[in-house]
Amino acid sequence: MKHAMQVYLDDADSKALHAWAKARGWTLSQAIRAALFTSDLVLAEVQRLLLFRAGARAAAAALARLSTSPSLDLLFPDLAIHREAQAYLAKYADQAFTYTDAASFALMKAHRCDAALTFDRHFLVAGFTLWQG
Numbered sequence: 001m002k003h004a005m006q007v008y009l010d011d012a013d014s015k016a017l018h019a020w021a022k023a024r025g026w027t028l029s030q031a032i033r034a035a036l037f038t039s040d041l042v043l044a045e046v047q048r049l050l051l052f053r054a055g056a057r058a059a060a061a062a063l064a065r066l067s068t069s070p071s072l073d074l075l076f077p078d079l080a081i082h083r084e085a086q087a088y089l090a091k092y093a094d095q096a097f098t099y100t101d102a103a104s105f106a107l108m109k110a111h112r113c114d115a116a117l118t119f120d121r122h123f124l125v126a127g128f129t130l131w132q133g
Helices: 014-023 040-054 056-067 079-091 099-110
Strands: 006-009 035-039 072-075 115-117
Touching: 006 099, 035 040, 035 099, 040 056, 040 072, 040 099, 056 072, 079 099
Parallel strands: 006 035, 006 115, 035 072
Antiparallel strands: none
């Protein structure tokens, strides 16, 4: 990644991101001043959410836009990330973490990233920070 700061994008739902940027008086493009990365698992969650809230066309358009964005590095978890995700789920068995959450934590750890752009408080529980910009 080209930027000094890396941020994991968990809430790839464009409405949430635009609301986050707008609350700070920015456009989304102004808000992103760090190297953003996410996983295919997060994209799957976004696609599913939009499929049932906005329909197949909106879901497909969002998936295509996010998949090809030059501002976003898309990662695909491997076996090591899978095993680390399982370790997170075991360690935090008392929490309602999804597998996507746990794999996200493992990816962040592997990429030495401690900040996530998210509204999900589970990242705090797991020891990460919420990116403030």
